[in-house]
Amino acid sequence: MTALSEPAHDLRTTRVGARRKRASALGSRAAYAYVSPFFLVFGAFGLYPLIYTGWVSLHSVNLENLHHSTWIGLHNYVALWHNEFFWNALRNTLSIGVISTVPQLCMALGLAHLLNYKMRGRTFFRVAMLMPYATSVVAATLIFAQLFGRDYGLINWFLHLLGVHHTNWTNGTRWQSQVAISAIVTWRWTGYNALIYLAAMQSIPSELYEAAAIDGSNRWQQFRNVTVPALRPTILFTIVLSTIGAMQMFAEPYLFAGDGTTNGGGEHQYQTLALFMYQQGWTNFHLGQAAATAWTMLLIIVVLVCINAALARGRSRRG
Amino acid sequence: MATQTLNPGNSNTEAGAPGRLRIRGTRAGRQFTAGPYTYLILAITTVVAVFPLYYTMIIASHTNHEMAQVPPPFLPNSSMFHNIRLALHEQPLLKAIVNSLIVSGCTAIGTVLFCTLSGFAFAKLRFRGSRALLALTIATMAIPPQLGVIPLFLLIAKLHWVNHLQSVVLPTLVSAFGVFFMRQYLTNAIPTEILEAGWVDGASTFRIFRSIVVPIARPAMAVLGMLTFLASWNDFFWPLLALTSRNPTVQVGLAGLGSGYIPQQAVIMGGTLLGTFPVLVVFALLGRQIVGGIMQGAVKG
Numbered sequence: 001m002t003a004l005s006e007p008a009h010d011l012r013t014t015r016v017g018a019r020r021k022r023a024s025a026l027g028s029r030a031a032y033a034y035v036s037p038f039f040l041v042f043g044a045f046g047l048y049p050l051i052y053t054g055w056v057s058l059h060s061v062n063l064e065n066l067h068h069s070t071w072i073g074l075h076n077y078v079a080l081w082h083n084e085f086f087w088n089a090l091r092n093t094l095s096i097g098v099i100s101t102v103p104q105l106c107m108a109l110g111l112a113h114l115l116n117y118k119m120r121g122r123t124f125f126r127v128a129m130l131m132p133y134a135t136s137v138v139a140a141t142l143i144f145a146q147l148f149g150r151d152y153g154l155i156n157w158f159l160h161l162l163g164v165h166h167t168n169w170t171n172g173t174r175w176q177s178q179v180a181i182s183a184i185v186t187w188r189w190t191g192y193n194a195l196i197y198l199a200a201m202q203s204i205p206s207e208l209y210e211a212a213a214i215d216g217s218n219r220w221q222q223f224r225n226v227t228v229p230a231l232r233p234t235i236l237f238t239i240v241l242s243t244i245g246a247m248q249m250f251a252e253p254y255l256f257a258g259d260g261t262t263n264g265g266g267e268h269q270y271q272t273l274a275l276f277m278y279q280q281g282w283t284n285f286h287l288g289q290a291a292a293t294a295w296t297m298l299l300i301i302v303v304l305v306c307i308n309a310a311l312a313r314g315r316s317r318r319g
Numbered sequence: 320m321a322t323q324t325l326n327p328g329n330s331n332t333e334a335g336a337p338g339r340l341r342i343r344g345t346r347a348g349r350q351f352t353a354g355p356y357t358y359l360i361l362a363i364t365t366v367v368a369v370f371p372l373y374y375t376m377i378i379a380s381h382t383n384h385e386m387a388q389v390p391p392p393f394l395p396n397s398s399m400f401h402n403i404r405l406a407l408h409e410q411p412l413l414k415a416i417v418n419s420l421i422v423s424g425c426t427a428i429g430t431v432l433f434c435t436l437s438g439f440a441f442a443k444l445r446f447r448g449s450r451a452l453l454a455l456t457i458a459t460m461a462i463p464p465q466l467g468v469i470p471l472f473l474l475i476a477k478l479h480w481v482n483h484l485q486s487v488v489l490p491t492l493v494s495a496f497g498v499f500f501m502r503q504y505l506t507n508a509i510p511t512e513i514l515e516a517g518w519v520d521g522a523s524t525f526r527i528f529r530s531i532v533v534p535i536a537r538p539a540m541a542v543l544g545m546l547t548f549l550a551s552w553n554d555f556f557w558p559l560l561a562l563t564s565r566n567p568t569v570q571v572g573l574a575g576l577g578s579g580y581i582p583q584q585a586v587i588m589g590g591t592l593l594g595t596f597p598v599l600v601v602f603a604l605l606g607r608q609i610v611g612g613i614m615q616g617a618v619k620g
Contacts, residue, residue, distance in 0.1 A: 029446070030440075030444070030523075030524040030525070031440040031444040031445075031446035031449070031524075032446060034436040034437055034439060034440035034444070034528075035436070035437045035440045035441065035452060037433040037436065037437070037492075037493065038433055038434070038436075038437045038456065038493045038495075038498055039452070041433070041489070041490075041492050041493040042459060042493055042495070045464075045467075045471065045489060045490035045491075045492075046459065046462065046464055046467065046490075047459075047462070048467075048470070049467030049468070049469070049470035049471040049474070050462060050464075050466060050467040052467075052470035053466060053467055053469055053470055056469055056470060056473070061473075066473055066476050066477075111361075111364060114353070114357045114360060114361055115361070117351050117352060117353035117357050118351065118352045118353060119352070119353035119357065119358070123606070123607050123610070125361050125364075125365060126606070126610045127603060127606030127607065127609075127610060128365040128368055128369055129364060129365065129368050130602075130606065130609070130610060130613070131368055131369055131372060131599065131602070131603070132368050132371075134549060134553075134598065134599055134602040135372065135553075135595060135599065136552070136553035136555065136569075136570055136573075136594075136595060137553065137555055137570075138553075138555050138570040138573045138574050138577070139375075139570075139573060139591045139594065139595040140371070141577075142573060142576075142577045142587055142588070142591050143371045143372070143374070143375050143588070143591065144371065145577070146374075146378060146584050146587075146588065147371060147374065149584070151387075152386055152387050152391070152584075154374065154391055157389070157390065157391055187367070187368070187371065191368060192613070195610060195613050195614055196613070196614070198614065199613075199614035199615070202614075219351065240461070244461065244463055247463070248463055248465045248466075250465070250555075250556050251555050251556070251574075254574075255574055255577050255578065258577060258578065259578065260578030260579070274465065274556075281469060282560065287469055287472075287473075290469055291469045291470075294466040294467075294468075294469060295466070297463075297466055298463070298466050301463060305461065
């Protein structure tokens with residue numbers, strides 16, 4: 001195991017470093033040995049596969065015959081461009097991303113504000129709100145697939161009490177299914193983001209609030225004019241993380257249908273890009289096509305993150 | 320990177336409990352006391368957060384027939400062990416739990432070890448290129464590893480590692496978040512004078528690491544270990560590709576249960592209960608520390 005051999009290597013290099021007589025300066029070649037495990041593992045299993053995906057995407061590779069790959073140039077990308085299900089998956093990913101992220105982050109901000117009050121049972125509330133985050137995405141999706149069940153699901157039962165007709169969440173219209181899937185994402189991540197906002201709120205200097213109070217602003221005005229501007233970098237951070245997460249959404253659409261297929265609903269109502277990629281590679285055995293999808297997703301993520309950053313910078317300049 | 324802008328000018332805040340106490344002290348002056356509506360909204364949120372987990376237990380303890388009643392049952396019943404037995408019959412969930420313990424344990428230990436080493440180097444050692452390397456580390460946090468799975472799959476296929484646990488452990492042995500988390504903690508927690516004293520006494524860097532850094536870093540290592548264990552236990556996409564239902568992790572096993580030919584909700588929920596609740600119970604017990612860790616990592620990372 002590399003885990004065992006690395007410290008031994010450290011020992012050797014640090015002795016060499018110790019022989020140098022610069023007693024005051026804590027610097028040595030040993031430092032490279034300390035950081036090398038991270039960069040070695042990251043390079044081998046993180047960066048290299050990501051870059052090599054681009055190379056694979058220019059080949060035709062079959063899952064059943066991995067050692068045989070044929071150079072086909074940009075053909076995989078051309079095929080992607082003409083595939084209606086790719087565009088469908090892109091649309092679904094973007095729309096699910098918006099309806100799962102925007103309400104979630106707004107609610108998280110409000111919750112963080114409430115959690116920041118002086119109160120009894122603060123730890124209880126924080127831990128309770130983090131329970132969905134600790135639940136795996138697989139378990140959460142299976143549970144919500146039951147709750148959203150058409151015939152015996154609790155949510156339809158409850159809506160029926162309110163006079164709403166039974167809804168086919170798992171295989172109904174695009175809109176219904178995507179709302180249900182976004183509910184899973186929102187349930188899992190709202191508490192986590194609330195804690196991140198709470199942490200940032202607690203580092204806002206109290207003088208700002210005192211000054212606002214002297215100026216006669218009420219709680220809501222303080223929230224709007226002090227808290228939210230101070231939280232801007234944190235909000236941007238959570239938006240970027242949520243965007244990256246939403247672009248890779250896989251388990252929810254894969255397991256929500258409960259039919260074991262990779263279609264994302266009978267009419268692909270909620271097939272996301274990640275699910276489409278999985279389908280290309282592991283259902284249709286076209287690994288090259290899947291790699292082309294992955295690189296396209298990477299490109300889209302980079303563009304979206306840049307747009308996020310530019311928007312945030314523009315807004316803070318105006319503000 | 321966005322993460323760098325996140326440090327809102329309070330880098331002198333001490334890490335750990337003293338720092339939190341200090342913040343709380345200065346904050347007390349302006350902090351509003353929660354009114355009844357605050358408690359009400361938080362109580363409703365708590366119910367929404369916890370109810371689906373409670374209802375998992377309800378479904379898992381009934382037969383399918385009982386669940387079809389109107390109104391649906393809201394209290395547990397007696398069929399839980401029967402349902403769990405059926406789930407075990409369909410998927411090797413006990414093997415999956417053992418596998419997940421191995422994978423998550425190895426990943427947590429490896430991540431804590433490597434991240435503490437790197438975090439210490441970035442926090443306290445001076446070496447050429449350290450700034451650039453740290454920036455590179457932070458930048459890697461934005462890289463979605465899920466998009467590199469195809470070459471990774473080709474790699475483990477070439478090594479004949481498909482369906483072996485090391486294919487799941489090795490790629491996740493390090494975490495950029497962990498390096499950053501440990502660096503932030505150690506920068507503040509270790510007085511440089513202690514290290515210099517050790518250096519003057521002729522201790523090697525590794526000796527200093529073992530006898531000074533590790534004892535001080537222990538609380539942060541524990542939090543990082545817990546967060547890593549949880550993330551690894553809940554990981555799904557890569558294990559689904561690298562393993563099969565003959566040698567699954569918990570999540571792969573549960574997914575197999577959920578996409579069977581005849582979906583039996585009571586059985587699926589029985590398996591979900593078995594594979595999820597042990598972790599949730601541990602999480603609830605250690606909740607205070609985990610919440611503290613996430614909030615610390617948030618302000619600084």
